[in-house]
Amino acid sequence: MSDPVLSIRNLTIDYIGATTDFRAVRNVSFDIAKGEFFGLAGESGCGKSTIAFAISRLHRPPALIRSGSQILLNGRDVLALDDAALKELRWREVAMVFQSAMNSLNPVLTIEHQFYDVLKTHTGMSRPAARARAAELLALVDIPADRLSAYPHQLSGGMRQRVVIAICLALNPKLLIMDEPTTALDVVVQREILERIHKLRQELGFSVLFITHDLALMVQVSDRIGIMLEGELVEVNDAQAIYRNPQHDYTRKLWASIPRLTGARIAEGATP
């Protein structure tokens, strides 16, 4: 793959314990191309989110990214960056939608403030300018500008997740990480959010790293898919290949665990 947006090589991450370590990610390598929608699937606890956190270096002790690991973002070595450069890179190049839609906005700040702080930090934008830009971004996700003065608890779960997506787009990032972004939402809202991401990606050209345990949903929306098992990446392939011709035993098992009827229907929907 020439010129990938994200290139991960030999990524190994441990959680350090008092006596022994837990290896959450074991020697994982994969690339995400420009504009690509890449899915990372596996059971909870398999290390998917640990990888996502490592990309913008969000880990806290006792997590440890072992030396020898490499994360290249647009050719830049993320693991070599100092604190200031990291802060600069965060959100500008990688933005992230978190697991719980209900809980990823700061409950005591208005929506406007949560646009303003990121715009101000990265571009030095003034308050009125940030407000205008925030209104523009909210329009992308079909939320009226008057909601800017609302607090998160005044919005529904689906709306909050759309607000988070709008905040993600504030600096035109190259990569959008979505860590189980729809788990807390009902199926209709889930679908609506994913369709919207699909559309925005075509307009704005960012790549997506989509993390979920829901393989059926993932096949529908992803270009390529990686399957993770206990910290290891056991299979990477085109979405259709993962569905029609899974290579690894574990991938087959995952499919077997999904009720056939649903699987078939989604597959029909996925191939136009």
Add this chain to the structure above:
Amino acid sequence: MKLLAQLLHNRKALVGVAILATVILVAIFAPLLTEYSPTQRVGRPHQPPSADHLLGTTRLGYDVFTRLLYGARISLAVGFGAGLLITVIGTVLGIIAGYKGGVVDEVITFLTNMVLVIPNLPLLLVLAAFIGQASPLVIAVILGFTSWAWGVRVTRSETLSIRQRDFVKSAEMLGEPGWRIMAFEIFPNLISIVGINFIGSVLFAVITEATLEFLGLGDPNTVSWGIMLYNAQNASALSVGAWWDILTPCVALAVLGLGLALINFAIDEIANPRLRTGGMLARWTGLIRRGEGKL
């Protein structure tokens, strides 16, 4: 049991338990550790510390060290007695309020909030003033019946969340009676809250008993740390320079308080893994230093 095993692996808990154990041993073996009686004049008044009187004498010529050893008995007895009473009342009311809900909950919550806003120490002073000189037993009983509100509050809110769990639901489906669910399904899951409540209440009772006695509401014939403070203060120990007379019970109270607080902090750390920082962090820092990885 698991809680106890974990406590022994926590450094704060170890220090706390060591302090508490020392005070308990001193209280039990007081007669073996001193040749004097705590209630007899054994020297001239206000003698500074010496080989004969390790911590000097009071104005009445009592041996301060002896009174310190014997005084531990009352402090511990009142502390643990009142602490137990406070914890039992708080836990029972808290579980009932949280599990039963409805009117029962509203009544208990209302009472609890009421007790929380009526200032405790002034209320105790007023009660003690009407009773007259209160013996340690009376103090323990009054403390027990006026100080349970905090325990009800935390136990109730924890019960509310446990009530929603599957094992409680399934016990209900099986038709287990309410009291069995509260006693055998909910209570075992509250053990760390109950532990924190108990140790905290012991600490509160030790401090409050000493305070009430210091303020002259206790029985002056008692041998306790609070009465030692009271007598020393009445003897103007500070202004005549007999610092040993007043600082001894001060230090004893501070050390016992610290021991209990350390145990409580440790239980909190064990019950709530997020607060734990211990050994893994040291190893983590070491690995980072050696360049084996980064965040």
Add this chain to the structure above:
Amino acid sequence: MAFLLRRVVFYLAAFVAAATINFFLPRLMPGDPIQKMFAGAGSDLSLENLNALKLTFGFIDAPIGEQYLAYLRSVFTGDLGRSVRFFPLPVTDLLGRALIWTVGLVGTATIIAFTIGTLLGVMAAWRRGTRFDTVISLASIFSSSVPAVVVSLITLFAFGYTLGWFPNGYAADPMLDPSWGWEYIASVLYHGTLPMLTMVIVLTGGFAVTMRNNMINLLGEDYIVMGRAKGLSDQGVMLWYAARNALLPTVSALAISLGAVLGGSLVTEVVFNYPGMGNTLYQAILARDYPVIQGALLIMTAAMLVANFVVDLSYVLLDPRLKRA
């Protein structure tokens, strides 16, 4: 608004409860309550004055229900009777003077301790596991466990008697007349330093531990990780994302600890012979001046309720979820 209104109704009920305790206490004790309540006055009390006092406290020739109503009526009309020790000084006058000193001492100490404690807790939580955190945590545990009586005696011994830096008692130089002049204010500050220091030492640790633990509990929340992922400055995330949210449970913990704060000030006032509510109550107990003892409980309860209401108000201001609820 509904939230605050509910609180006010509750506070009224709590105040009535305190008055009820006052009403029943003398009646539950063995012996003649009237004799006991007013004996402190000795022979100074004329029959006329005694009857007025009896009326105030509901000792009238009527069923207990009417006695109770009579007492509540006096309480709610601001008549707390007269001190039998300083007869005929009204209890409200005596306690009103004392209240000013206590509010000044407790208010200032609480604000200082809350500010320092909360900031230390925030910094310790943010750097948890570091040496800074260990030191702050241990110091806080110590500060929150050591009795106020011990701290005040040790401060008095160290800075009052031994070093002689500060006076050993009173709220101001007794030779000065109270005024708004600089000399008097300086004397008040000078005399207030040790009691204030004691209170700050006793209170700061509790606030620091509470804030630290609340904040550590929040650090794993998605919105805080998102704050960091947004590339905001460390201070920005620490203050506006973590601390700002951790402040909410800390403020409700403050409300619960107000009683302990008042208890601490009571002991401190006695040790430093500071002319506040606590010391007045203490002196009244020594002299068995029951009208003052009862009045002190009522006024301290009222002060607690007002302080609770202020905390409620600040909670409403801090938590947007309550504003429109």
